[in-house]
Amino acid sequence: MAAHLRPAASATAQRQPGGGGETDTAVPAVRRRSPLTSATRFGGYLYVGPSVLFLVLLSIYPLLYTVQLSTTDVRAGEQFFVGLTHYAALWRDPWFWNSAKLDLIFSVASTIFHLGLGFAFATLLNQAWPSLWLRNLFRGLLILPWVFSTAASGLMWTLLYHPFGILNYFWIAILKQSDPLEFLAQPGMALVSLTVVNTWKAYPIYMIFILGGLQAIPHELYEAAKVDGASAWQRFMNVTVPQLRTVLLAISSLDFVTTMGHVDLIRLLTRGGPLQSTETTPFYIFKTALIDGNLGYGAAIATLLMVALAIFTVFYLRMLSRGTESDGTSF
Numbered sequence: 001m002a003a004h005l006r007p008a009a010s011a012t013a014q015r016q017p018g019g020g021g022e023t024d025t026a027v028p029a030v031r032r033r034s035p036l037t038s039a040t041r042f043g044g045y046l047y048v049g050p051s052v053l054f055l056v057l058l059s060i061y062p063l064l065y066t067v068q069l070s071t072t073d074v075r076a077g078e079q080f081f082v083g084l085t086h087y088a089a090l091w092r093d094p095w096f097w098n099s100a101k102l103d104l105i106f107s108v109a110s111t112i113f114h115l116g117l118g119f120a121f122a123t124l125l126n127q128a129w130p131s132l133w134l135r136n137l138f139r140g141l142l143i144l145p146w147v148f149s150t151a152a153s154g155l156m157w158t159l160l161y162h163p164f165g166i167l168n169y170f171w172i173a174i175l176k177q178s179d180p181l182e183f184l185a186q187p188g189m190a191l192v193s194l195t196v197v198n199t200w201k202a203y204p205i206y207m208i209f210i211l212g213g214l215q216a217i218p219h220e221l222y223e224a225a226k227v228d229g230a231s232a233w234q235r236f237m238n239v240t241v242p243q244l245r246t247v248l249l250a251i252s253s254l255d256f257v258t259t260m261g262h263v264d265l266i267r268l269l270t271r272g273g274p275l276q277s278t279e280t281t282p283f284y285i286f287k288t289a290l291i292d293g294n295l296g297y298g299a300a301i302a303t304l305l306m307v308a309l310a311i312f313t314v315f316y317l318r319m320l321s322r323g324t325e326s327d328g329t330s331f
Contacts, residue, residue: 063306070299086300095276096284096301103280106195107259113199114255115248118206125207126214146204154268157197158184161269187277190270194278198265202258206251213247214240246320253316257309281305 073082090096121142129135148156160167161183168180183193217240225235241248263282266272272279272287279287281301289298 066299066306067303069295070303071296073296082296086297087304089297090300090304095279096281098276099279099281099284102191102278103260103282106191106198106262106278106280107256109195110198110202110259111252111255113195114203114206115210115252117199117203118210121203121207122210122214125211142207143204145200146202148201150201150264151268153197153201154265157200158269161193184270185274187275190274190278194265194269197269198259198262201265202255206255209247209251210244213244217243249316249320253313253320257313260305260309 070086071081071083072079073085074080125135125139125142145153159165162168163180163182167183171177171181182189184190221239221243222235225239230238261282262280263286266278266280266283267286270278272283282305285298285301285305288301289295292298
């Protein structure tokens, strides 16, 4: 009697088409996930908790406090709410617009040179070398600028740019010029000299990213392009560049946003001079808020810069996702 009442758990009767008999077809049993216990949930919160706390204390809270600070002003040691007064003053501040223009020039130029040098050296390292030891040595020398701290790099380049430094020694003794070059003292050369230092300091990390992308490209694609009669330039444009599109978009956006926030090199080399020719927006924030003591106005500039970088980041992410869906080169 019990055998007749027990339901069939793993088989059902199914008639085969064109036949008269019935066959049993196995139906896999559906397993239900066991509900999470309170102890399991609590353990998950313990794992995620430190990261969330770190994010709130070091990212979200300072961000919200900066926005709140931008709507206040300090008078006679007391803080007053002033609303959007600082933002209205920004539109009439010529030094703010000068710093924004210099920051844009500095960031775009640095990004172009970072990617150009990184791509060139990564392509060189990706080639077949006669000696593995020689390639590893050359790779180590190319990565060396990234090892130096910002302070050490700034001091070294300050000595190189000095009127009695080695660069001016070659300029005067070798090239027979009469006057030394004022790399950091002439308004027309200071920003260029600063861009050179920033390019030298940061290109190795982007070289490593591009080299990793080059090594991930299947060699069969180049072989197929050779069979089709493609030249070296055609293989570069139609194989290498499309395969590296995602990497190039990612590191270029990262490089641009990072460079837009540089203060350390400018503080070490030029301090915004001469004649504010290297006073970018981050250094203008540093000088206004921390040197001049105008925290509210400096916070307003920082908030506006954050909004501009956020808009740029969203634009780049959409550009990246659209290119991924269409599988095309969208840059």
